[in-house]
Amino acid sequence: MMMMEEEELEFAEDLEAILHLTPEVQLAIEQVFPSQDPLDRADFNAVEYINTLFPTEQSLANIDDVVNKIRLKIRCLDDNIRTVVRGQTNVGQDGRQALEEAQVAIGQLFGKIKDIKDKAEKSEQMVKEITRDIKQLDHAKRHLTTSITTLNHLHMLAGGVDSLEAMTRKRQYGEVANLLQGVVNVLEHFHKYMGIPQIRQLSERVKVAQSELGTQILADFEEAFPAQGSKRAGGPSNVLRDACLVANVLDPRIKQEIIKKFIRQHLSEYMVLFQENQDVAWLDKIDRRYAWIKRQLVDYEEKYGRMFPEEWCMTERIAVEFCHITRTELAKVMRTRAKEIEVKLLLFAIQRTTNFEGLLAKRFSGCTLTDGPGVKKPETPLESTNPFLEDEIGEDGSEMEEDLDRPKKHKAPDNPFHGIISKCFESHLYVYIESQDKNLGEMIDRFVSDFRAQGPPKVGTEDGGAVLPSCADLFVYYKKCMVQCSQLSTGEPMIAFTTIFQKYLREYAWKILSGNLPKTSSNSGGLTIKSLLQEKEGSEAAKFTVEELCLICSILSTAEYCLATTQQLEEKLKEKVDKTLVERINLTGEMDTFSNVISNSIQLLVQDLDAACDPALTAMSKMPWQSVEHVGDQSPYVTSVIMHIKQNVPIIRDNLASTRKYFTQFCIKFTNSFIPKFINHLFRCKTISMVGAEQLLLDTHSLKTVLLDLPSIGSQVVRKAPASYTKIVVKGMTRAEMILKVVMAPHEPSVVFVDNYIKLLADGNPETFQKTLDMKGLKRSEQSSMLELFRQRLPTPPSGTDGGPSLSFSTPTPEQENSRIRKLEKLIKKRL
Secondary structure (H helix, E strand, O other): OHHHHHHHHHHHHHHHHHOOOOHHHHHHHHHHOOOOOHHHOOOOOHHHHHHHHOOOOHHHHHHHHHHHHHHHHHHHHHHHHHHHHHHOOOHHHHHHHHHHHHHHHHHHHHHHHHHHHHHHHHHHHHHHHHHHHHHHHHHHHHHHHHHHHHHHHHHHHHHHHHHHHHHHHHOOHHHHHHHHHHHHHHHHHHHHHOOOHHHHHHHHHHHHHHHHHHHHHHHHHHHHOOOOOOOOOOOOOHHHHHHHHHHHHOOHHHHHHHHHHHHHHHOHHHHHHOOOOOHHHOHHHHHHHHHHHHHHHHHHHHHHOOOOOHHHOHHHHHHHHHHHHHHHHHHHHHHHOHHHOOHHHHHHHHHHHHHHHHHHHHHOOOHHHOOOOOOOOOOOOOOOOOOOOOOOOOOOOHHHHOOOOOOOOOOOOOOOOOOOOHHHHHHHOHHHHHHHHHHHHHHHHHHHHHHHHHOOOOOOOOOOOOOOHHHHHHHHHHHHHHHHHHHHOOOHHHHHHHHHHHHHHHHHHHHHHHHHOOOOOOOOOOOOHHHHHOOOOOOOOOOOOHHHHHHHHHHHHHHHHHHHHHHHHHHHHHHHOOHHHHHHOOOHHHHHHHHHHHHHHHHHHHHHHHHHHHHHHHHHHHOOHHHOOOOOOOOHHHHHHHHHHHHHHHHHHHHOOOOHHHHHHHHHHHHHHHHHHHHHHHHHOOOOOHHHHHHHHHHHHHHHHHHHOHHHOOOOOOOOOOHHHHHHHHHHHHHHHHHHHHHHOOOOOHHHHHHHHHHHHOEOOHHHHHHHHHHHOOOHHHHHHHHHHHHHHOOOOOOOOOOOOEOOOOOOOHHHHHHHHHHHHHHHHHHO
């Protein structure tokens, strides 16, 4: 029995190994033969199936029935398998028979296809025989048509050449113009027949006729407009007008020669009248040059406007050649008389010249600047991006600040004639630049003397805290210079002028702004405790007077305006100058100079208010806090600090209304300076009693409230302080409150005190802990044990961080601290 079971198990294992199917095959079987029978599942587990049939011991009573059912099922499966196997006995024979039948059918199909192909070839041969004669007739027709067309062209060419030679001799240029173009077009059809002697002979006759026409037309123009003599022998005629039409068809060199000779003859009088040695050739009479060409152009339009074809643009060509001659002659005369050039004379000549160039741009399109004889197109100027051209600034210079925010106006198209004459002045612009250097230097000196004479801005006037008028005057003058310089050149002169203005921007920052900042006093002039206690509100003034505070604010506003305007100018100058010179435009140094003036001004305001509060903090550190018997209102030193804040801050805020961000910087810098100083003076308070600590805590809360309201203190309009500022105040003053809470706590037991200190202050520095112990008045022996315990109780810093004394604990939120302060106030009131 055991042997049979082992054999069955081995057979089952072998069968399972043989019937192992891939997941794809198993999925296909399930789709074709869906079944819910557990025996058909791919993951069939015999143990689970048996446990399902016999879940309990009582169910084993039916084991015989189950076995019989399974055996019956096995018998049915065997019968089904046997039937299927027997049904497959004749499949091979049937398959071979079907294959043989298919091969026979393929052979029959191949024979039919071959018969069809043979019939198609016979049909094609028959069609070729039928259409052979038709193709021959088509080729003959095509060749005959080509021959007739060629003969017609040949007839036209021969007749045209004869007529062309006859008309040339008779100077019938009107007919020649139309005929010559037709002959040239017909001759193009015979390029592939040039090997035929007769065709080649006709082609040579056409070339000879064209050459004779060119020589004859040039001779006619030479006769009508002789090169020598001021009087013209001939004049406009229909013959010359038709000759110009013929020149359009001839070699382009004929047309260029006609234009060149005519323009030279037309401007010969100009070369004589305005020779270098003539009085009218100098710059002071430059208007006469432009008046002369205007008269000549009007005269040309009246006499010769219809003689030349419109597409020749003769009027524009005359004007362009005049410009080139004028530029050459002016450059020559200015080199000869360079010592006589003055600024006003140079600017006068430049202004008249640029006006004339603008007039040419309105009258002509500039199409001849690239294709004219000997004409070179002038350098195309960059777009006019002068910082003052798009929007005129007012006397106060306010428009310049808003220039970048405004939508840009539509710019006029570039002037193609810009610089065609005025380029000759560029090498002499050093005269203008030296003059502007001198004028700017004198202007800065005048600003310095005016400031000393007028003094600082008056308190209570519109000048207090406003931009200095000299700043607007400086940039308005620069506008004028920039407009003039941009009309002259966008090259090296613009760089030279920018360098000069950079120089005087720095001088303005040094002499007018930094040079007039009030100087701080070296002596501190501290207060005694007695004088502080007896001090009445408003009895002591700040170091800087109100006028000096207004002056500092005014200088700060002016520096801020100069900084913004200089940045704007740099951007627009980079757009204005040639692309190759953009990298040389850099006003970063000047902007840094104005930024330093702003920083120094803010620092002066902070130092002034900070120094005013120093005596009060010194008095706080010297008060006998051990002998304070009860908690009252805020201490006198707090009143003194608040008084100084209320004196200075409203003045600074009102004078910096136009530069709000710098007022915020002042508040932040003052807070960052005052709070650490206040905490240092707290540490100097030795032996503080419980009541003294409560009084100091109340004073600290009062200072914290004042500092939180600092940006809007004394103002009718209450604004919420910036979040960054509020965060600084809360963080700093909360630390001071935590120090006082530690001082108020009993130092016994020591472990509780140390843990409370670490929790409240989150400071692992032993020196700070020792200062706190000094404030409590502990002896050195007690402090030693406390310090040792403090070092032991410090939490171990996490790996990968510095083992420094600073700790990172979560500090109480401002809401929690305010709640604690309110509780303390209630406690103090109850005691009172």
